[in-house]
Amino acid sequence: RRSGQYTMNHDHSKKTPDGASFDRSGSQDSLDELSMDDYWKELENIHETRGNNHEERVALVVKEPDEGELEEEWLKEAGLSNLFGESSGDSLESVVFLSTLTRTQKAAVEKRVETVTQTMRKKNKQHQIPDVRDIFRLQNDSKGKICDGSEPSTVRTSETKNETQDGTKGNAKQLTTFCLGTDKQKNSLEDMPFSDTDINLEISFAEQAANLKDSSVGKMCKGGGGDTLLPNFRLPKDKTGTTKIGDLAPQDMKKVYSLALIELTALYDILGTEFKQQKAVKIKTKDSGLFGVPLSVLLEQDQKKVPGTKIPLIFQKLIAQIEEATLETEGLLRIPGVATRVKSLCQELEAKFYEGAFNWENVKQHDAASLLKLFIRELPQPLLTVEYLKAFQDVQNLPTKKQQLQALNLLILLLPEANRDTLKVLLEFLQRVIDHRDKNKMTLKNVAMVMAPNLFTFHGFGSKTIEQSEFVMAAGTANVMRFMIQYQKLLWTIPKFIVNQVRKQNTESQKKEKKDKAMKKLLKKMAYDREKHEKQEKTPNDADVPQGVIRVHAPHLSKVSMAIQLTEELKAGDIVARFLSQKSGNVQTLKKEEVFLYEIGGNIGERCLDDDTYMKDLYQLNPNAEWVIKSKQS
Numbered sequence: 001r002r003s004g005q006y007t008m009n010h011d012h013s014k015k016t017p018d019g020a021s022f023d024r025s026g027s028q029d030s031l032d033e034l035s036m037d038d039y040w041k042e043l044e045n046i047h048e049t050r051g052n053n054h055e056e057r058v059a060l061v062v063k064e065p066d067e068g069e070l071e072e073e074w075l076k077e078a079g080l081s082n083l084f085g086e087s088s089g090d091s092l093e094s095v096v097f098l099s100t101l102t103r104t105q106k107a108a109v110e111k112r113v114e115t116v117t118q119t120m121r122k123k124n125k126q127h128q129i130p131d132v133r134d135i136f137r138l139q140n141d142s143k144g145k146i147c148d149g150s151e152p153s154t155v156r157t158s159e160t161k162n163e164t165q166d167g168t169k170g171n172a173k174q175l176t177t178f179c180l181g182t183d184k185q186k187n188s189l190e191d192m193p194f195s196d197t198d199i200n201l202e203i204s205f206a207e208q209a210a211n212l213k214d215s216s217v218g219k220m221c222k223g224g225g226g227d228t229l230l231p232n233f234r235l236p237k238d239k240t241g242t243t244k245i246g247d248l249a250p251q252d253m254k255k256v257y258s259l260a261l262i263e264l265t266a267l268y269d270i271l272g273t274e275f276k277q278q279k280a281v282k283i284k285t286k287d288s289g290l291f292g293v294p295l296s297v298l299l300e301q302d303q304k305k306v307p308g309t310k311i312p313l314i315f316q317k318l319i320a321q322i323e324e325a326t327l328e329t330e331g332l333l334r335i336p337g338v339a340t341r342v343k344s345l346c347q348e349l350e351a352k353f354y355e356g357a358f359n360w361e362n363v364k365q366h367d368a369a370s371l372l373k374l375f376i377r378e379l380p381q382p383l384l385t386v387e388y389l390k391a392f393q394d395v396q397n398l399p400t401k402k403q404q405l406q407a408l409n410l411l412i413l414l415l416p417e418a419n420r421d422t423l424k425v426l427l428e429f430l431q432r433v434i435d436h437r438d439k440n441k442m443t444l445k446n447v448a449m450v451m452a453p454n455l456f457t458f459h460g461f462g463s464k465t466i467e468q469s470e471f472v473m474a475a476g477t478a479n480v481m482r483f484m485i486q487y488q489k490l491l492w493t494i495p496k497f498i499v500n501q502v503r504k505q506n507t508e509s510q511k512k513e514k515k516d517k518a519m520k521k522l523l524k525k526m527a528y529d530r531e532k533h534e535k536q537e538k539t540p541n542d543a544d545v546p547q548g549v550i551r552v553h554a555p556h557l558s559k560v561s562m563a564i565q566l567t568e569e570l571k572a573g574d575i576v577a578r579f580l581s582q583k584s585g586n587v588q589t590l591k592k593e594e595v596f597l598y599e600i601g602g603n604i605g606e607r608c609l610d611d612d613t614y615m616k617d618l619y620q621l622n623p624n625a626e627w628v629i630k631s632k633q634s
Contacts, residue, residue: 068119
């Protein structure tokens with residue numbers, strides 16, 4: 001269809017609209033012409049394959065959101081939907097959540113709530129619309145300062161990059177009282193012994209960006225060069241241990257997701273990059289098969305064959321097939337399989353894979369590699385998801401490599417589990433290919449160039465983006481691909497500051513739960529006492545009390561209740577005497593004249609019995625009464 005546009009006589013001056021050279025974007029400094037050729041060749045192969053495929057797929061339509069809709073969706077995703085709309089009154093849970101946010105995270109939430117509020121006012125929605133300041137006032141007033149020790153007045157995002165680089169000079173110390181983690185933990189950027197290549201996971205990335213001065217830190221890692229010049233980023237040892245994705249329980253991962261979304265948004269806000277989640281219009285997808293099937297559907301059918309599998313079986317098998325030959329094959333992943341053969345293999349796999357009847361011996365290595373890339377491209381929604389594909393692309397626009405890495409780390413946390421697991425297996429495989437670069441001539445750069453079009457040029461809206469700015473898009477996404485392969489071990493780490501925020505949320509929730517439990521217990525006891533009255537009113541003989549026996553309680557004096565056999569001669573005074581002889585609870589301090597037996601409920605409200613009352617007779621008169629010993633004061 002459009003493959004003519006991607007022919008190899010693209011000369012590079014044509015591809016840059018203003019004739020600028022490669023280094024006009026800081027993140028494109030190490031991409032040479034040869035590796036760019038790999039990108040365009042790959043794109044041409046993709047279009048050729050699509051041209052051969054007569055069953056043209058339905059393009060995914062990305063919905064343009066209405067005003068305020070994006071922010072409303074964002075608040076829902078962040079678990080803060082009860083800050084607006086019909087449930088806006090019920091925001092106690094959100095108060096706990098908000099109390100754990102950093103200054104920049106709060107600013108990001110505030111900004112979105114403000115937009116939603118204004119939109120709702122415009123639309124005249126009959127909801128209770130909170131004033132955005134009220135949402136945060138609760139924490140600010142009670143503590144005097146926001147959680148990370150900065151003054152509430154500093155809650156502000158900067159629209160310009162210059163402002164964030166040198167406009168926060170006086171604020172570096174604001175993080176010293178960062179309240180997540182140990183008490184009075186010294187966490188300011190100046191105090192932390194982090195080098196340029198150390199990834200500080202203890203302080204919020206957005207806070208770090210806000211506090212960056214126009215020093216060497218701000219200008220780090222912008223040198224050009226090849227693979228070797230990618231900074232050797234590392235995670236300093238954490239005495240409390242590093243938390244990897246998969247280490248936390250699902251309920252805590254939900255909290256991680258919300259915090260990562262808010263943190264990423266705050267980081268993009270601070271750096272002046274727009275963060276927009278895309279939304280796909282639902283399209284009809286296949287509900288069985290291998291290619292063009294949603295990941296969730298594939299895994300559902302695969303788990304029937306192999307319980308607990310987290311990666312589609314066909315994906316695992318294709319990787320195994322490529323590795324079986326040898327990873328030393330020159331041009332592996334770059335040289336395409338024969339298009340007609342790949343197409344017929346694809347059809348044969350659809351028919352025979354699950355039956356186990358497919359003959360893998362006939363599959364050549366380059367064909368298997370083409371099938372693997374085809375699988376990724378044919379997913380009904382991109383592996384990096386419709387929601388976040390653009391955010392992944394926009395990582396290239398962030399000022400420093402460290403910030404690009406931080407943003408990627410947060411984006412990985414935002415991917416659904418199936419997408420994240422599949423991406424991990426892919427990146428690990430790509431690294432193994434690169435490990436054989438001496439023989440296969442596939443360096444990190446080459447592999448990134450070849451794989452980027454498969455992950456980023458998604459049918460429906462990937463291609464449009466390419467048309468708008470082909471060259472910048474190509475170089476940028478290849479760079480993001482390079483980062484994902486190079487730093488994959490770091491990217492699957494959950495930052496300590498987020499884990500600390502989860503811990504704090506849990507602590508706060510438990511405190512709240514304890515209070516709730518105590519209240520419930522009290523209410524339960526009151527209900528139990530009331531029920532008992534009613535039950536005894538209805539049934540003269542308690543289920544656990546045999547005929548002719550009454551149960552006597554003394555709730556204010558003792559936990560013990562007594563079952564008393566009624567006889568003709570038994571008097572109220574005898575029951576009180578028996579109770580006093582127990583010497584349990586507060587009983588031993590009481591004198592006989594201080595306590596009395598009461599007849600309560602049934603056909604009377606409450607009556608204090610004199611010692612000479614014959615109990616059998618009274619029982620017959622008021623069989624539904626409850627019998628309680630108490631002092632006159634109680």
